[in-house]
Amino acid sequence: MALSDPQPIGSTNGDRLPLDTPEIDTPEIDTLEPGPGNPTPRFRLAAALLFATFVTTLLAGIQLQNDFLNNQPLFTFSQGILPLAWIAQQPSRLLLGIPFSATLLLILLSHEMGHYVACRRYGVQATLPYFIPFPTPIGTLGAFIRILSPFPSRAALFDIGIAGPIAGFLVAVPALVLGLAFSKVDPALVSASNTHLAYPAIFYLVRSAEGIHLPMSDIYLHPVALAAWVGMLATSLNLLPGSQLDGGHILYALWPRAHRNLTRMLAVVLLPMGLFLWTGWLVWFAVLLIFGAEHPHVSRAPGLNQGRKWLALFALFMFAVSLMPVPVQSQGWTLDWHKVVDTVHRLLHYLHFPSQA
Numbered sequence: 001m002a003l004s005d006p007q008p009i010g011s012t013n014g015d016r017l018p019l020d021t022p023e024i025d026t027p028e029i030d031t032l033e034p035g036p037g038n039p040t041p042r043f044r045l046a047a048a049l050l051f052a053t054f055v056t057t058l059l060a061g062i063q064l065q066n067d068f069l070n071n072q073p074l075f076t077f078s079q080g081i082l083p084l085a086w087i088a089q090q091p092s093r094l095l096l097g098i099p100f101s102a103t104l105l106l107i108l109l110s111h112e113m114g115h116y117v118a119c120r121r122y123g124v125q126a127t128l129p130y131f132i133p134f135p136t137p138i139g140t141l142g143a144f145i146r147i148l149s150p151f152p153s154r155a156a157l158f159d160i161g162i163a164g165p166i167a168g169f170l171v172a173v174p175a176l177v178l179g180l181a182f183s184k185v186d187p188a189l190v191s192a193s194n195t196h197l198a199y200p201a202i203f204y205l206v207r208s209a210e211g212i213h214l215p216m217s218d219i220y221l222h223p224v225a226l227a228a229w230v231g232m233l234a235t236s237l238n239l240l241p242g243s244q245l246d247g248g249h250i251l252y253a254l255w256p257r258a259h260r261n262l263t264r265m266l267a268v269v270l271l272p273m274g275l276f277l278w279t280g281w282l283v284w285f286a287v288l289l290i291f292g293a294e295h296p297h298v299s300r301a302p303g304l305n306q307g308r309k310w311l312a313l314f315a316l317f318m319f320a321v322s323l324m325p326v327p328v329q330s331q332g333w334t335l336d337w338h339k340v341v342d343t344v345h346r347l348l349h350y351l352h353f354p355s356q357a
Helices: 041-069 084-089 091-122 154-182 187-192 201-209 223-238 246-254 256-276 280-291 306-322 340-350
Strands: 130-133 140-146 195-197 328-330
Touching (some): 041 091, 041 223, 091 223, 154 201, 154 223, 154 306, 201 306, 246 256
Antiparallel strands (some): 130 140, 195 328
C-alpha cells in the first residue's frame, strides 16, 4: 500500500467523508531524509519493523507447520499462543516457521518494493517499506510505504499504484502452486477447525491446472499455501478502487473525475459488507473515512497511453481472481443486528446521499 498524507495537497481538510465526530489524530512516522546529522533513520526503523515482523510471522509459522505435520486442525495452536518454552526445549523447531514466514514476507516485500522502485524511477520521495508486526494468527497486519512528495503525472501515479499489486501477485501465484502441491486431503481435519477459509478464484484456477479434482473444502492448506492465501487477500484489499489504496491510485490515474464519488460509493458498500458478511470490511471502511474521498492533486494532462489502459484490465483481473467477500468464518460468531438500520441511515446522511424513510 502506498499512502500519502491523510490531508491531500491542495485541500485544507483532505475532503474527508463528513462526520459529526472529532478528527482522528494519526501518528506521524519519522520521514527525515538521511544526512550528515541524521544517519538513515528511515532505514533503521524499516529494518527494525522487518525484523520484528519476521519474528512474529516465524512464531505463527512454527505453530502452523507443527499443527500441519501432526494433523491438528488449522489455527489450533496446540502448543499455546506463545510457545517459547516448547521452542527452547528444541531450538531446531524454529526451522518449522521458515516456510510460512519466508513466503509471506517475500510476497509482502515484493508488493511494497514494487511501489518503492516505481517511486525511485519517477523521482517521487517515499519511505522504505514499513512492516506491521502484530500477534495475529499470521503474525502481521501487512506493510505500507509512505509517499512524501507529489506525483509528477498520471502515468507516474498509475505505475506507482499498480507496480505493488503486480509484484506481489507474481510472487504469490508460484507460492500458491507450490503450496497446493504440498497440501493434503483431509476433509475431517478441515471441518474440525473453528476457522474456515473461503477461497478466491485463483485457487480454483491453480487447483484445476494441477489436476486436483477435489473440493477446496477437502484440502488442508500447507503453510506455504496459507501464506499465498494471505497474499491474495492483501492484493484484493489493496486493489479496492477508492481513496489512497492502490486501486484508488489506479482509478484516479484512469478517471480523475470519478474518483471522489466512487470512493464514497465504496464506503457505502463496505459498511453493510462489514455488518452482514465479514467484520474485517469495517477496518477498510474506517480507512476510507480517515484518508477521505479526495486524492492528492495530479495534473490532468497528459493522460494515460493505451498500454497502461490495457494494464488496468490486468489489475481488474487480479482484483477479480483474488477477491473474497467473506474471507474467514469462525464458529460461534454472531452478529448484533439491532443498530444496523440506524447505522446505515446515519452513513447515508453523513455522505449526503438521499435516503428513503
